[in-house]
Amino acid sequence: MKLGIVGLGRMGGNMARRLRRADIEVIGHNRTLATTRELADETGLEVAESIVDLIAQLESPRVVWLMLPAGKITEDAIEQALPLLDKDDILIDGANSWFKDSMRRAEKVQTQGVHYVDAGVSGGVWGLENGYALMVGGDDYAVQRITPLLKALAPAPDKGWLHCGPAGSGHYVKMVHNGIEYGMMQAYAEGFSLMKSRDDFAIDLGAVAEMWRHGSVVRSWLLDLSADFLAEDQELDDLEPFVADSGEGRWTAIEAVEQGVPAPVMSLATMMRFSSQGKGDYGNKMLAMMRKGFGGHAIKKEG
Structure with a gap:
């Protein structure tokens, strides 16, 4: 399978790395071309110098995944990409977009015969190693098409990802x-x-956090992270x-x-x-x- 990723920052870049580890072909575009080229040297992804170039390098039916900041930047990217896409192509918004924006965008995109998927992505900087939690909304056809991508990005093929419902539901759950x-x-x-x-x-706050990690009803990954930094510094005076x-x-x-x-x-x-x-x-x-x-x-x- 092959897809294009627009936005190779901390999240998008690591997602591209994880996909390449699963032998999925990736074409990447980032506003800073040097970032794309560095990632290409590291992972073997293909470089696109623009959204236009990225879409031109993909064969229909295409999959284009936007990993951009929510709001105007994502909106502008959709406006630029949509006229270049063909019927049955899939456009995925992986930003932390407002679900009502996703519902509106989906309606517009789908009038052109393009499928819209809203993907809530959680995992942060740890997602590369641990996998990402993926909450996706969209029609059955589109989600089935991108299921290999979801399985590669998730912590396990059968865990950590969910088709939540129609367009907008993924970002709502996120x-x-x-x-x-x-x-x-x-x-x-x-x-x-x-x-x-x-x-x-x-x-000793660090000791309490470490103790709570084992057997306590309040244990969680957030507590794990807290235990780590409290073991180093409990005063946090520099913050x-x-x-x-x-x-x-x-x-x-x-x-x-x-x-x-x-x-x-x-x-x-x-x-x-x-x-x-x-x-x-x-x-x-x-x-x-x-x-x-x-x-x-x-x-x-x-x-």
């Missing part, structure tokens, strides 16, 4: 997945923060307390509101990301001033 991830991370962060605050106990958010936590919280389904943990975890980014600072200043106003309580001045 959105909820990331919302759960936010909640789990927040719970771990709060728990370890509580233990660190008890100076009188002098708790700025800033946690970025990719947008999927926001979408999950909004979806919960729109459906009227309670999701307080995922929603609050998203709000805590905003707080870490300083977006709660003004509100906290307001609180301090109100407390001073009604109770005469002292306030702290910066500097």
